[in-house]
Amino acid sequence: MSFNLVKDPWIKVVEKKSGHEIIVSLREAFRNSHNYLCLSGDMKCQDLSVLRFMLAILTTVYTRFDADDNPYEWIELDDHMGFTRLVDEYEEDDLFDTWEKLYGQGHFSDAVIEYLYKNIDAFDMFGERPFYQVTREEYDSFVTEKISTGKGTVSVRQINRRISESNNSPSLFSPKSEQKKDSFSMDELVRWIITYQNYTGTADKTKMKGMKDSISSGWLYKLSPVYAEGNSLFETLVLNLVLVNQIDRDNYVNQVPVWENDILDGYVESIKRLVPPDNIAALYTTWSRLMHIEWEDDKPTIYVVGLPVLDNKNAFIEPMTVWMNKKDNIVPDTRSNKSVNKAMWRDFGMYVNADGKEDRREPGIVAWLRELKENGCIDRMKLLSLDSIFVIRDGSPSNTPILEVFNDMNINASVLFDEGENRWPRRIEDTIATTQNVANDYIKMVKKVGLIRFHGDNKQARSFSEKYGLAFYDGLNVPFKNWLSGLKDSDNRDEKISEWKNTLKQIVSDSLNDFMKGAVRSEIVGSFGKNDKINNIFTAVSLFKNKMYKKLK
Structure with a gap:
């Protein structure tokens, strides 16, 4: 039996040009990595494990060799491209230069393949x-x-x-x-x-x-x-x-x-x-x-x-x-x-x-x-x-x-790396906090209505609110991710945040319409609470809207 990870295909990838899934060897994966869209293993956790394995090889090679396949001047290596000792003062800037040149040229250099072949026995499933x-x-x-x-x-x-x-x-x-x-x-x-x-x-x-x-x-x-x-x-x-x-x-x-x-x-x-x-x-x-x-x-x-x-x-x-x-x-x-x-x-x-x-x-x-x-x-x-x-x-x-x-x-x-008093990360975090406050109020409102529907049964009301809470967040996810990916450091912060708040109001409005369409008779009629105030789906929604408009200003 024979199987060597360097020469034999085992890594699942997706070709950029065809969109097809193929299986390649380590040698092919590194040599043609720019032609592959991504890893495509059996599970995401498998892809991450394989990614880190490949990164271990790259980190080893490019902390010893630059992007032109030359050993750093301050290092001495053995015949298997292994580290033996430092011969001069270590220069961190050399590593940044290597990274920048690799990224700019868009492919890995021959040193990676050479390292694999110098150590090929270590990647043999049936070797000594x-x-x-x-x-x-x-x-x-x-x-x-x-x-x-x-x-x-x-x-x-x-x-x-x-x-x-x-x-x-x-x-x-x-x-x-x-x-x-x-x-x-x-x-x-x-x-x-x-x-x-x-x-x-x-x-x-x-x-x-x-x-x-x-x-x-x-x-x-x-x-x-x-x-x-x-x-x-x-x-x-x-x-x-x-x-x-x-x-x-x-x-x-x-x-x-x-x-x-x-x-x-x-x-x-x-x-x-x-x-x-x-x-x-x-x-x-x-x-x-x-x-x-x-x-x-x-x-x-x-x-x-x-x-x-x-x-x-x-x-x-x-x-x-x-x-x-x-x-x-x-x-x-x-x-x-x-x-x-x-x-x-x-x-x-x-x-x-x-x-x-x-x-x-x-x-x-x-x-x-x-x-x-x-x-x-x-x-x-x-x-x-x-x-x-x-x-x-x-x-x-x-x-x-x-x-x-x-x-x-x-x-x-x-x-992501904006700085200054009005920096984006701080404003984004505040916007997320406001959004989650509105979502929490929405879920509490649904639970109030659930208590009316299920005649005070707290367990059923909580399950009811969790169901609508999940649906509400599902409705938020794509719009918020699109808003986040569209931000630029040149944007007016207040205008972009107002833009999201308006989107949030529309999502809330759509969610409330769907929620109220499913109202049953007990929620519509409601019951009397403290001070003979009526509690029903309309009063619960009205109170929630008032809170939301105050938070969104």
């Missing part, structure tokens, strides 16, 4: 050091139960995140039949192995010998990721290519993807310290499991042993997460099923620090885009697309993924 795997002897050395006992296995259906079926809990609504749940193509298996290391869950319980720490569920699983989306796969990759280390700006930090670790014991020991890596390439390729695959008649038996959870408090090396304050630390924000229907724009303040407050930290990718704009690497009028993808767990001890949620918002770079 199989890709993302350990050898049988290494696996046995880390676990109490050896392979011969049959312990510590996971099935293909468990790794496949469209199924996520453990041995104890069958997936009833699987996209594959029972007979096909463990079937796969090699390209599919490779993509799911990379994804599984990022979104693992904890259904498998095998730990390393002597390990007392909790087993990891995957680094990405504990984030609420945000990243930039470009007009092509090349642009997506390069916009997310953070070449400057955000933790240590003064010193060169060598990028060490997992395949560049010479000794597995050293890699495992570094993870056992529970401290995240100090470089992006290592972080993007961090394992949550030691994996070994035994093959028999083209069928795999997959053995895994859990690695401990890495501490993500103040882990600012991670650029693709939203942050939140928790006690005395800043930690990645995690989303629950309550966030499923919440559009990205409603949390605008989590993605950009509108006030410049020290206790609010922007996602690293937003800070990186800000630097690129300030350094003139991207046009100030560039329309940036920020995407968010997070995976919801089922709440069980196995942390099985049950749902992925995708969101996006487009905004002009000069607007």
Whole structure:
């Protein structure tokens, strides 16, 4: 059997010219990235996992070579293009120059392909050091139960995140039949192995010998990721290519993807310290499991042993997460099923620090885009697309993924990074707050009417208001995203905000018309409340309108 990620096709992409989905190798993906629209894997979380894997390669290469494929003057490399030592003073500006030239020429240089071929054995699924795997002897050395006992296995259906079926809990609504749940193509298996290391869950319980720490569920699983989306796969990759280390700006930090670790014991020991890596390439390729695959008649038996959870408090090396304050630390924000229907724009303040407050930290990718704009690497009028993808767990001890949620918002770079007293981010955040206040009043009004309809039953009234609340926000999402993407730093702030308020009034008016058309007799007749005042759908709507006009002024 033979399968090498460099030469054999496994990455799903969409061609820009034809619009067709095709499968390409790593070599083709990097060489022709400008001809592909985007990654097009089996799930969005799989695309993000593969994107970060590709970024680990690019970050490694372009922190050693410039856009003309020349090693930086201050660095010494070995025959495999690996870092050996610094020979002169590190120059951060060289990295910005490399990024700007790459972005300007619109394609990656030959150094990326050369690096892949210099390290081609590391990307072989069946080599002496199989890709993302350990050898049988290494696996046995880390676990109490050896392979011969049959312990510590996971099935293909468990790794496949469209199924996520453990041995104890069958997936009833699987996209594959029972007979096909463990079937796969090699390209599919490779993509799911990379994804599984990022979104693992904890259904498998095998730990390393002597390990007392909790087993990891995957680094990405504990984030609420945000990243930039470009007009092509090349642009997506390069916009997310953070070449400057955000933790240590003064010193060169060598990028060490997992395949560049010479000794597995050293890699495992570094993870056992529970401290995240100090470089992006290592972080993007961090394992949550030691994996070994035994093959028999083209069928795999997959053995895994859990690695401990890495501490993500103040882990600012991670650029693709939203942050939140928790006690005395800043930690990645995690989303629950309550966030499923919440559009990205409603949390605008989590993605950009509108006030410049020290206790609010922007996602690293937003800070990186800000630097690129300030350094003139991207046009100030560039329309940036920020995407968010997070995976919801089922709440069980196995942390099985049950749902992925995708969101996006487009905004002009000069607007997102506007400064000054009347800066756009502050005005946008205020506008969103006003919009959500109106939406909350609308939902309260619906609940009042629901209490009349359901004769005071609070549970039914709340369910009634939640239904109409979701519909109301659905009606807001597209108009607000269009308004946001159309903003320019040259716009009159007050006029553009008034424009949105007028749009909001029209959306409210349309929603009220639909809501009142469904009124039943009890809501129309109503009942007497305090001071013999009548309560019905008309009084509730009238009170809501008065509040809205005051807030919208």
